[in-house]
Amino acid sequence: MSDVVIVGAGVIGTSTAYALLQRGVTDITILERNTVAAGGTGKSAGIVRCHYGVTSVAALALASLEFFENAKEILGADIGFEQVGYLVGVGAENREPFTASVKHQQSLGVPTEFIDHDAVRELWPTAYLDDFDTFCWEPRGGYGDGYATAQGFAAYLRDHGVTIRQGAEVVEVLTEGTRATGVKLADGEIVPAGTVILAGGPWVPALTTPLGIDVPIDPILNEQVLINPGMNLGASPVFSDLVSRQDVQMRKGELLFGYSDASRLIKSVSNLDDYPGHASHEALEAVAEKAVHRFPGIENPQVVSTFTGVFDSTPDQNYIISGTDYDGLFLETGMSGHGFKTSPAIGKLAAELILDGDTTIPNVTASDFRLSRFAEGDLLTSPFPYKGASGIR
Numbered sequence: 001m002s003d004v005v006i007v008g009a010g011v012i013g014t015s016t017a018y019a020l021l022q023r024g025v026t027d028i029t030i031l032e033r034n035t036v037a038a039g040g041t042g043k044s045a046g047i048v049r050c051h052y053g054v055t056s057v058a059a060l061a062l063a064s065l066e067f068f069e070n071a072k073e074i075l076g077a078d079i080g081f082e083q084v085g086y087l088v089g090v091g092a093e094n095r096e097p098f099t100a101s102v103k104h105q106q107s108l109g110v111p112t113e114f115i116d117h118d119a120v121r122e123l124w125p126t127a128y129l130d131d132f133d134t135f136c137w138e139p140r141g142g143y144g145d146g147y148a149t150a151q152g153f154a155a156y157l158r159d160h161g162v163t164i165r166q167g168a169e170v171v172e173v174l175t176e177g178t179r180a181t182g183v184k185l186a187d188g189e190i191v192p193a194g195t196v197i198l199a200g201g202p203w204v205p206a207l208t209t210p211l212g213i214d215v216p217i218d219p220i221l222n223e224q225v226l227i228n229p230g231m232n233l234g235a236s237p238v239f240s241d242l243v244s245r246q247d248v249q250m251r252k253g254e255l256l257f258g259y260s261d262a263s264r265l266i267k268s269v270s271n272l273d274d275y276p277g278h279a280s281h282e283a284l285e286a287v288a289e290k291a292v293h294r295f296p297g298i299e300n301p302q303v304v305s306t307f308t309g310v311f312d313s314t315p316d317q318n319y320i321i322s323g324t325d326y327d328g329l330f331l332e333t334g335m336s337g338h339g340f341k342t343s344p345a346i347g348k349l350a351a352e353l354i355l356d357g358d359t360t361i362p363n364v365t366a367s368d369f370r371l372s373r374f375a376e377g378d379l380l381t382s383p384f385p386y387k388g389a390s391g392i393r
């Protein structure tokens, strides 16, 4: 019998175990059907920023920054965080919500400031900037490494007595009346637990549906493309380009392109264990077109590689961090493609909700992430929605 069983060893499961450990919970078992970071975590583009219109999400991102900055001291491992800064650019159609959102973020303490075209030209000298209206700059943003972060948590957890079982697939959550009592593994083994936490990303509904719990998650394919610019572009910050609707980051001299285009985030994955591992021809063409438009100074761009991953998307593109109708059954899923940057604070939020029923994280309203909001029709959306960009901003 473990006090706590966590299903899933991505950044969310491992950061939650870390946060519980900090609170004195030591009897923790993590069950992972594959290997640590084998899910969305190992595919993550790893962008770290606080630019969100939803107060609780911006506040979770802000609360996570300190962890990324000090991870080496905290975990004793290099988790690959590169604080290159984070830049957002919008066109005139988004000036109003963008300005309001940035001012709101500033009121929460997010280190973000408006900057002009000349300043951006220094950060990204090869970029075409004339079709942007306004920019903001987060000097404490950047990118991290999902795989290294989850492995860093896992190594720390093992050193501190947490059991991590890989190749341990949970096939059923066990209940007695309205209480969760443990889980059953694929080989029939029963693992009893006081508390069961489902941090299995897009696989969670397979475990909750038999219990009559509707967890509305659409598994959406996300395609990423790595391009060799054929020239030395120097160091550049992560750039969310809301005119061309793309995220661009410099990875060791190569450019990583991802989408922030609402109209493209539409391909549901029918089999979570068997979906295309590379970007489609259509995606490559779109990236090429956008890259040439945005970076006309790049002379010989070449596609180096592509990869894909799955977003566990909810109807409002926001997290589910929530208890259920079953005592002792807690959900952490629906990260909707933006769970890496907030993972340290999500772990803390979950630990506080389980142990105390509320959170101490400044400006986070824990009930914002409750599962019941979907049935209530009370979706968690930004008061400053951007035209064309996906709902996560």
Ligand SMILES: Cc1cc2nc3c(=O)[nH]c(=O)nc-3n(C[C@H](O)[C@H](O)[C@H](O)COP(=O)(O)OP(=O)(O)OC[C@H]3O[C@@H](n4cnc5c(N)ncnc54)[C@H](O)[C@@H]3O)c2cc1C
Residues within 6 Å of the ligand: 007, 008, 009, 010, 011, 012, 013, 031, 032, 033, 034, 035, 036, 037, 038, 039, 040, 041, 042, 043, 044, 045, 046, 047, 048, 146, 168, 169, 170, 171, 199, 200, 201, 202, 203, 204, 207, 222, 223, 224, 308, 309, 310, 311, 332, 333, 335, 336, 337, 338, 339, 340, 341, 342
């Ligand atoms: C291509 C891509 C780009 C991204 N870019 C960014 C970004 O720039 N910034 C950002 O903040 N976020 C980004 N994200 C999102 C972020 O990476 C994810 O939200 C985060 O990693 C999710 O972590 P997780 O632990 O919830 O899920 P996962 O990493 O999917 O982990 C869930 C784990 O649970 C295991 N599991 C599932 N079911 C079971 C079961 N029944 N029994 C045992 N184990 C089980 C799985 O094997 C898996 O390892 C991106 C995601 C993708 C795919």
